[in-house]
Amino acid sequence: MKAWRNPYIVSFAQAVAGFKSGKQTPRDFLELCLANVDKFESRVKAFVTLDRKAVRKAADESTKRYKAGKPLSMVDGCPVGIKDIMATKDMPTQMNSPAFSGWQSGQDAACVQALRQGGAVIFGKTVTTEFAIGFSGPTTNPFDPKRTPGGSSSGTAAGVGAGMIPVGLGTQTQGSTLRPASYCGAVGFKPTIGSLNTAGIHPLSATNDHLGIIGATLEDVWRVASQISLGIGSPGYGFMNGASATLPLAVQPQKLIRLYTRGWTEIDSNTEEAFDEVIAAMTKAGVEIVSKNDDPRVAAFEDAMERDIDTALDIVAYEMKWPFQDYIARYGKLIGKRIHGLIERANQMTPADYVSRMEKRTAIRAHCRKLAAEIGADAYVTLASSGPAIEGFEFSGSRTFIVPGSWLGFPAFSLPLMQSDGLPFGLQLLGIDHHDGNLCSTAHWVMQELAGD
Secondary structure (H helix, E strand, O other), X not given: OOOOOOOOOOOHHHHHHHHHHOOOOHHHHHHHHHHHHHXXXXXXXXXXXXXXXXXXXXXXXXXHHHHOOOOOOOOXXXXXXXXXXXXXXXXXXXXXXXXXXXXXXXXXXXXXXXXXXXXXXXXXXXXXXXXXXXOOOOOOEOOEOOEOOOOOXXXXXXXXXXXXXXXXXXXXXXXXXXXXXXXXXXXEEEOOOOOOOOOOEOOOOOOOOEEEEEEOOHHHHHHHHHHHHHHHOEOOOEOOOOOOOXXXXXXXXXXXXXXXXXXXXXXXXXXXXXXXXXXXHHHHOOOEEEOOOOOHHXXXXXXXXXXXXXXXXXXXXXXXXXXXXXXXXXXXXXOOHHHHHHHHHHHOOOHHHHHHHHHHHHHHHHHHHHHHHHHOOOEEEEEOOOOOOOEOOOOOOOOOOOHHHHHHOOOEEEEEEEEEOXXXXXXXXXXXXXXXXXXXXXXXXXXXXXXXX
């Protein structure tokens, strides 16, 4: 198979050795990123706010620390884009909503605080769809300006894909980290629900909202996720499994469960062929791939998911009642039509409806764990999107392949391995909750074996 190669990508993880040896400095690295901003931002439109003076000052301070042999953390000197639904003390947080134009919190979200205290260069605020669920912003795909970058973490993914930042923060309630990562040729990571602190991030759905990371490489993503976890923890959860300054060792999976689901009705022949090549390459390397065609237990699991998956959006809508009922009452048409529709959906549900949907999710989580244990599978494998980015901007692409992992709350990666007509799309690995480090080990092996990383 011919793995996707991004011609623009810049990796902080690959630059750190140069910082420590003195061959390169964080300021040098920052200037590479800013040069790509100069080259691509007028077309890609990834950023809402970017203060060059502030980021250069932060990079210079990091340079001094490396020269003294005293970097603050595994992300010292790393430029990080911040999705514009996350509070930042020195920049507005506007949620791509006219109702919040110019709004500033005066404090950092927990994830931003952990990164800033670790010496990361808080690069700027990246474009989001409205409140991470409504209408799209101006961002375009870095590989084709006529195509969507995916949503809702559109600016973060496009910024990474265009080499303007090595890594950035996103969120995922349904498909908002893995899908844009897939479309923009980057690595996307959605950890176990609750494992990364979401305080200071504008809420949508308390039991579906994940803090996600999009980056140039697996190591870039893992460093940032680990710094957030170890730097501040997550109330009631503790720390992300496997969090460490070093990438978990690559471990070849023995078995992977291939999921079909309804998403396979959406793909074209080029997408299917590229995915089949990935599966064939892993099989050749000695990985056993199990699917519903081989094992009725997999078929039963997919049937159970298909039966109840549409209740996932009901949970999201019901949990959006605060604060969006108030926003609609206060701001009216300044709040987009999709959000109005979701609140109408929530208002048609009873408390018993909500409890029923939560019980269905609990059951499918147990089913997912049980199936993996019975088969002895290391992870589930499927697509991270229904192929490459689609044309246009009214619709940011199908979430069909990604919603199951968000509904479950289990960790997942999008790995930039496949392409069609010169456009990238990702392979999704879905793991079991609280085993994020194990899933990263599997992802590490897949990237080594199939992309040579």
